[in-house]
Amino acid sequence: MEYFLQQLINGVTLGAIYGLIAIGYTMVYGIIGMINFAHGEVYMIGAFISIIAFIVFGILGITFIPLALMAVLLSAMVFTAAYGWTVERIAYRPLRGSFRMAPLISAIGMSLFLQNYVQLAQGARVKPLQPVVTGGFEFFQGGSFTVRLSYIQIIIVVLTVVLMVGFSLLIQRTALGRAQRACEQDMGMAALVGVDVDRTISLTFVMGAVLAAVAGLLVTLYYGVIDFFIGFLAGVKAFTAAVLGGIGSLPGAMLGGILIGLIEAFWSGYFTVEYKDVAVFVVLVLTLIFKPTGLLGKPDIEKV
Amino acid sequence: MTRSPLLAVEHLTMRFGGLVAVDDVSFTAYDREITAIIGPNGAGKTTVFNCLTGFYPTPVGRLRLTGGRGEFLLERMDGFRIAQKAGVARTFQNIRLFPRMTVLENLIVAQHNVLMRASGYTAAGLLGLRRYRVAEHEALELARSWLDRLGLTAQSDWEAGNLPYGSQRRLEIARAMCTKPVLLCLDEPAAGLNPRESAELRGLLTETRDQHGIGILLIEHDMSVVMGISDHIIVLDYGSMIADGTPSEVRSDPAVIRAYLGEEETEQLPPEVAGDLHQEGRI
Numbered sequence: 243m244e245y246f247l248q249q250l251i252n253g254v255t256l257g258a259i260y261g262l263i264a265i266g267y268t269m270v271y272g273i274i275g276m277i278n279f280a281h282g283e284v285y286m287i288g289a290f291i292s293i294i295a296f297i298v299f300g301i302l303g304i305t306f307i308p309l310a311l312m313a314v315l316l317s318a319m320v321f322t323a324a325y326g327w328t329v330e331r332i333a334y335r336p337l338r339g340s341f342r343m344a345p346l347i348s349a350i351g352m353s354l355f356l357q358n359y360v361q362l363a364q365g366a367r368v369k370p371l372q373p374v375v376t377g378g379f380e381f382f383q384g385g386s387f388t389v390r391l392s393y394i395q396i397i398i399v400v401l402t403v404v405l406m407v408g409f410s411l412l413i414q415r416t417a418l419g420r421a422q423r424a425c426e427q428d429m430g431m432a433a434l435v436g437v438d439v440d441r442t443i444s445l446t447f448v449m450g451a452v453l454a455a456v457a458g459l460l461v462t463l464y465y466g467v468i469d470f471f472i473g474f475l476a477g478v479k480a481f482t483a484a485v486l487g488g489i490g491s492l493p494g495a496m497l498g499g500i501l502i503g504l505i506e507a508f509w510s511g512y513f514t515v516e517y518k519d520v521a522v523f524v525v526l527v528l529t530l531i532f533k534p535t536g537l538l539g540k541p542d543i544e545k546v
Numbered sequence: 547m548t549r550s551p552l553l554a555v556e557h558l559t560m561r562f563g564g565l566v567a568v569d570d571v572s573f574t575a576y577d578r579e580i581t582a583i584i585g586p587n588g589a590g591k592t593t594v595f596n597c598l599t600g601f602y603p604t605p606v607g608r609l610r611l612t613g614g615r616g617e618f619l620l621e622r623m624d625g626f627r628i629a630q631k632a633g634v635a636r637t638f639q640n641i642r643l644f645p646r647m648t649v650l651e652n653l654i655v656a657q658h659n660v661l662m663r664a665s666g667y668t669a670a671g672l673l674g675l676r677r678y679r680v681a682e683h684e685a686l687e688l689a690r691s692w693l694d695r696l697g698l699t700a701q702s703d704w705e706a707g708n709l710p711y712g713s714q715r716r717l718e719i720a721r722a723m724c725t726k727p728v729l730l731c732l733d734e735p736a737a738g739l740n741p742r743e744s745a746e747l748r749g750l751l752t753e754t755r756d757q758h759g760i761g762i763l764l765i766e767h768d769m770s771v772v773m774g775i776s777d778h779i780i781v782l783d784y785g786s787m788i789a790d791g792t793p794s795e796v797r798s799d800p801a802v803i804r805a806y807l808g809e810e811e812t813e814q815l816p817p818e819v820a821g822d823l824h825q826e827g828r829i
Contacts, residue, residue: 423646437655
């Protein structure tokens with residue numbers, strides 16, 4: 243029972259991170275119908291920027307941890323957003339209106355480029371970060387197994403929930419969100435009611451990158467080590483989460499993320515750690531075979 | 547009353563490969579008037595609209611719009627700026643609402659630019675600042691007034707794709723009007739409407755012209771609509787303009803009659819055939 247509870251906590255934490263990344267996939271797919279395979283790399287860059295920011299703010303003498311965290315969070319968001327915007331501008335926008343495969347291939351190229359760029363610029367060795375947020379709660383201390391809920395896990399889940407609520411409001415209530423939904427349904431018509439379609443798409447990439455940056459920071463804080471290759475696996479898993487939840491659906495991405503996190507945690511906990519990635523990708527295969535629209539996705543027959 | 551020109555189309559030509567869809571067409575549409583563009587199928591009417599609303603990157607010719615917002619050369623503008631800055635709105639032959647948005651939202655999204663500016667490009671909107679709430683309230687008021695006028699208030703929360711066909715057509719016009727245009731381009735608004743709906747549409751269009759003081763360009767096959775409400779008619783055939791005038795002038799124009807009904811049969815029969823037919827009493 244205690245062990246189960248611990249895996250549940252770990253799974254939800256992991257799932258929140260996958261969910262944050264998955265939103266970037268699902269929003270981009272919703273609006274331009276392409277899978278942004280470079281999104282995992284954007285997340286990886288978010289993690290690197292976080293580490294660099296920690297060091298820079300450390301040198302500047304900001305040692306009060308909440309303040310340092312806020313500063314790092316903001317810098318990671320801003321710089322990663324700039325990467326997201328640039329990727330769209332140079333790798334996808336020139337190919338808009340081209341055949342369907344073109345931006346997809348360009349995305350794979352962008353993904354390889356970003357990986358190698360970070361490897362060259364930052365080195366291939368893993369980058370450690372000393373634990374910033376330590377401590378936590380412990381339950382059932384008398385029993386055979388002590389359940390730990392660390393502060394960083396609480397931060398991850400709370401921050402994710404806040405961002406999810408914020409982004410849902412943004413999509414539902416604001417003019418920008420309405421413009422995004424309009425572009426998703428009929429880009430030509432959106433332009434004819436005065437929506438700047440190119441800017442709306444750019445902002446979608448920026449929003450995805452901001453969430454990926456938060457995920458990058460949280461992972462850095464959670465695990466304490468990153469390298470230039472973390473974007474690949476996290477990206478594919480978040481993509482799985484987006485497909486499982488129903489690609490194009492925002493709540494679906496979050497639900498898919500949590501489910502993938504739980505599957506991974508329980509599989510590692512009760513079966514084998516070595517095969518946890520296999521478990522996740524079996525889910526991807528099964529979803530694509532039996533329910534390609536995902537859990538919350540709508541069948542989309544008329545998509546152009 | 548003096549007529550003030552709103553849109554001057556000068557030597558508009560649009561080619562697709564070897565096909566000349568619109569060939570050197572020039573006409574003027576006036577403010578506070580309904581200008582109909584008619585012609586047989588494939589005459590290039592919709593192509594003219596597509597050139598006006600920036601669907602094609604490089605039409606040849608000049609499209610000069612002189613509305614209340616200043617002078618614009620539409621052929622040099624991007625699609626969305628034509629709607630945003632110049633104030634040209636349009637509807638489609640095959641309806642293009644946002645089908646999975648509610649009826650009300652379709653009208654709000656048309657006021658995107660006003661709201662975007664008021665929300666300080668989203669930041670103020672997220673924080674729910676007063677300035678944005680006021681702008682949003684005004685946008686809702688405008689949208690609701692259109693729904694009242696079209697009798698769609700009860701359906702305002704429906705997904706637009708679930709509305710009956712005739713209501714979708716009227717909603718599309720209302721959405722175009724919510725962008726606060728100076729020129730409204732309607733592509734076959736009466737297609738598929740029954741006679742009662744078509745009469746309602748005529749009322750809606752003349753009211754719109756008179757109350758909002760805008761110019762309307764109208765492509766239409768339903769002659770009861772065209773002849774009933776147009777101030778001015780342009781006739782296209784095979785991409786060229788063959789007539790330009792008031793409804794009564796166009797109606798009696800021989801070139802127009804020829805384009806619609808074809809040449810009168812004046813073939814001479816050989817005498818023996820004519821004689822045979824005469825004997826059999828067929829002639």
